[in-house]
Amino acid sequence: MSHDDGYGSDSGRTGDGYSTIGGTRQTRTRLPDGEGGDGYGPRRPARNSRSLVTVVGVIVLLLAAIAFANMGGGDGSDGDGASGSNGKKAGAAPTAATGTKPVTGKNGEIASGFAHDQQGAESAAANYSVALVSADILKPAQRAQIVRQVFVTGRVGELETKFNQAYNKDFLDKIGLDESGNAAEGMTYVSRTAPVGTKVTQFADASATVEVWCTGVFGTAGVGSTNPVSNDWFTMTLKLQWESDDWKVDSFSQKDGPAPVNTDRTASNADEIAKAVEEYGGFTYAR
Template sequence: MSDEHDYGEPTGTRVRLPDADPYGGARRPGRSSSRSLVTVVGVVVLLIAAIAFANRGGDDSPSSSATGDTDKPKAAPTAATGTKPVQMKMGGIPAGYARDEQGAQSAAANYAVALGSAEMFDTTRRHEIVETVYAPDVAAARQSALDNAYSSETFLSNIGLEKDGTAPEGQTFVSRIIPVGTKVTASNEDQATVEVWYTSLFGLSGEASTNPVSESWYTTTYQLEWTNNDWKITDFQQKDGPVPVGRDQKASTADDMTKAVEEYGGFTYAR
């Protein structure tokens, strides 16, 4: 099992100290002209597709009505299934997933969000999360390991937090995971292996921060087990990437980052 700050083995957190004025809004170095050309071409393609969709309108041609569903394109792997998302929560986390691949993917995505949240740095809330997402036979051991990790003064100091896991005065701690996609690599009625590709925001937002909020990309593979009428985690492995090429965007100010984190809530993920 790998070490990482996102999922409960935070002793492996990478702390990147900022350059001068981390929130000063410096742009990344300019890209080549070929990069600009690719961007322009991409925008044009999207524009053409949007126009075609807008002008599509109704299709009363015989070919569309006579063939029925046989000529309709098949749903993409990430398309909505039409199944309603979960209607209940346990410990503040969506629960009650379907006993199929769709349910396993939804569970993995939502559990990733919970385990990568800033709430994991609060002892009471951490215990609730672990008891909710882990299978009972592994939750106790995981709880002990997490308590040791999250109470480490060295770890907390390295990421800029106080001894009790709170942010220094005038700063906001950000730890948030945003799943990009999920994939089932193995499954049966009682077990499932699900990969979750996601981007992570982590750091302290504030003018005096020495660990400004930055993004990272990872893929975590979850081993899930059907127990107590729901999917629960029994193990996981994490790896870096896939990592996209960064855009030439101006970094936001500390105030803008703090405001965004406070005003934009997370999602409940369902296939």
């Protein structure tokens, strides 16, 4: 992956064909996807404290919002080796990066100009996963821009409406954000996603289905936060279409894991987390 400091510094998601709305799940928002896939927002590890009850409540709300927003397709059920309309099968690919530059340009803060091939579809899916689970998806102004940049033209109107309904004032209040999607003074809302790998399960000349294995950090950093920043592992499935000389998302979904065993490393304090989010830039992801 090539470093790109200008690429989104925060992340979020949901659960129907669009289960990856950013920021709600804790810093990351997901749109609800079908069959248990909330599309956006990772789940937090279990905690043996009263804050766990609050966290669980927030997560349930996020998942509900995601499921509502993601009502369009993509259940992530495509299996390995599924053939595309042109008869090609998506076989196993090497896990190492290819070293090929992923894109030719950027559309705002989101990478664009992906190659019209399988590798380009994987790079597009990885970059779009980051955008869809970003904290910006919770902000009305940025949300509209993200939806128009990421989704196929025919889905934009429908998804703008669903996202707005899912992330309304009541929802934002419950996760400690104002109507503009901003945290209270002294708090920092975190939603940062990092793709770990990609896998194509279907590929044709004008369509592709790609699974993106992700990890990330999500929550609110600050003294007295009831939604502390934690990490999560999840897999997003994005169904892409080739439109206007680029790969765009038609629908998406999300499921938990695969997740490794947590270590006993001491957690950083809220100030350290907030500082890291502000100082460390994001990346443009390549296959």
